[in-house]
Amino acid sequence: MDPSRIDFLISGCMSETLSEEEWAELAALAQASPELQEALVRCRVVDRLVREAAKPAVDPAQVLRMIGSGGGEDLKHRIVEKIREESGGTTRPRTGFRRPTRRYLAARRIHTLWFAIAAAGLLFGIILVVSRPPSSPASSGSKSRGSEGQESKRTPPVEDSASAAAARARAEQERKDAESRLQALREEEARAEQARREARDELRNKADEAFLEIARKRKEQEERLKTLRDAEEEAKRALPKTTTPPTPLDKPETLAALAKVERVAGEVYVLTASGRVAAKEGDVLLPGQGVETVGPTSGATVVYPDKTRLELGAGTEVRELKEERGKRVTATKGKVRAVVSRQPKDQPMVFATPNGEATVLGTTLRLGIDPDPQKGTRLEVEEGKVRLKNLAGRFADVTSGHIAVAAVGIELQARPFLDGTRPTAIELESFGTGRGVKPSDGPVKRLYLEPLGEASGGRCVGAPCVGTEISGELQLASGAWYLWVRFRDDTQAQLTFEVRLNGLLLDTVTTDGKSERWHWKRFPFESEGQTWLALRSTYEAQPAGRPLPTNPYGVINRWDLLILTRDAVYTPERK
């Protein structure tokens, strides 16, 4: 065995970064070599010792003091408190279980003076900022529109298109001013919050007051911004559509518009250079801007003039929409389904992600982006052809019905996946006639039988004898799926088995026992692409005193057929 390979495996073991295949390799090596076992254990012991040494403090001397005099005051008090509670003694207020880091305490002592000075300076600055009146809007003509300090003042009725356009421009300018002031106040608030946390006791009250004052100002400014936005909207509505000549203010926006937000669900923001603002349907996206969806129920649809659509799932962020020799989108996280209209041949649409980029000429695709480089970017192509390139510069051309993943430690290759357009049946008998891995290039990577424990020793082939499981990896299109399982048990008493997806228990099934009748059961689940399916027969259902099944051909107690479908009303034939 190559020593550098062993070094790699041990190193990955310590940092918990090995893949399952690498864990398997390491486990086999450790079982075969007592010397390697010893080396692994010593590495782990050192790793854990250093971790424990690092926990109390940065200062090495503190480790010595902790050993000598016994540190962990916090733990000591927690335990004494808990024991008091259990003993029925008086209960003092409990401290949190979180261990306060000594590094934090030391840093606080060292920097207390600096915090005090900084807080005093900051307080002075804050007072200057909050006491400064808001700047006047850049209005050139209409003196009656000066709305400084008049939050409730609305735009007056507009009598003609020129005045309406001017009113809109002023309202927009006021809104922008208010936004920038609000941004400044938010930053000040954040700094004041920091100062409030760290200042000494005698300054804390003053910092609190300043913080509250800024928070009050911020709220006022938010109210003011809301009022101004309403005014701007009102001015826009009053603008006659047919007679409005293009104003200098409108022209650059119209020309530069790249796409627009067609649908908004939940919390959605437009990302701009100056921050993010709440998105609404119909918002125009300019070059360099992006969209972010926040929360589990959020979503948005962005449409380009050529009908190219981006459907953003929950918790997704796309930044810097551009038009540079073709459309460019930087997707940093989440899920994007794209229906890309045919693009000019030399101007493909490019999706850049932290783990690679996908180049599209015209297709329908789905992207799942995980910032974790080990999980990477997953590309599903429903129709057309996409080139996916990873950070190492390797690429794969992914065609309809195929997926590829660009991630650290995963070979970049296109593989077929089940799209669910029609039910797919998997006969377990054919997979189970021999034990071991059954590699395949198809959507079912492998599905094989193995014993769970030592009890049955895997003597039942192709059947769920007690203590066995069938598991395999499936490449499924994202979304809702239904798994149908056919099972029966014609000789034993009741047998229970579990159906698990990606390790999570979907449901448990108990057979009738002593019946040759086949049963079907449906298990709905949500696929996120690569899916690990396992059917596991459990020990618990085995009746006491009954011998474990030992039939070598496994035709007795079994599940024998799986059907995967996306059709909610599909029902298998009851034969």
Add this chain to the structure above:
Amino acid sequence: MDSDEAVLEVRRGNLDAYGVIVAQCEVKVRVVLAMIVPEARMVDDLVQEVFLRAYRLLAGYQPGSDFAAWIKEIARGIGLNERRAWVRHQTAARKHRVRFEGAIEQTLDAASRRNESEALLSVVDCVDQLADTAREVVRRHYWQGMTAQAIGAGMSRTVEWVWVVLHRARLSLARCLESKGMLHGSQPH
């Protein structure tokens, strides 16, 4: 107040004396747990459980025998139980990870029986003796909690480079601790 005196105080009803026991034994308990549990992050939660279990069993302790050894045995028991629970809760997708833990279990158990809690005294000293680059990587990883990716990005190196440096640093630390008589067993690979 030594441990035995503290035990007698606790038995007389002075619960605060148990704080002395906690303060004196926390590090020893932590080291025993750290050697047994499959994942380092499990240690913090189990320390509290060890001291609570020890309190309930305190009537069974005989003053004059070795209190530290007694409580470390409790810690071993809890650590091994937690280890078994961890194995039970792993999914089929992690079976090889579980198999690996099974392969090294006996050797780990033997290591946890050795009295290596004093090695903590020398860890910082040994870290200081590492070469500059290795020391910096170790400090960033263990003391500042940075991932290999973050360390690599900060030092303009690859993640693989960080793993290799950490691995070699651990080997050097093992040799250093052994030379100080703080670590036992054969040479690491």
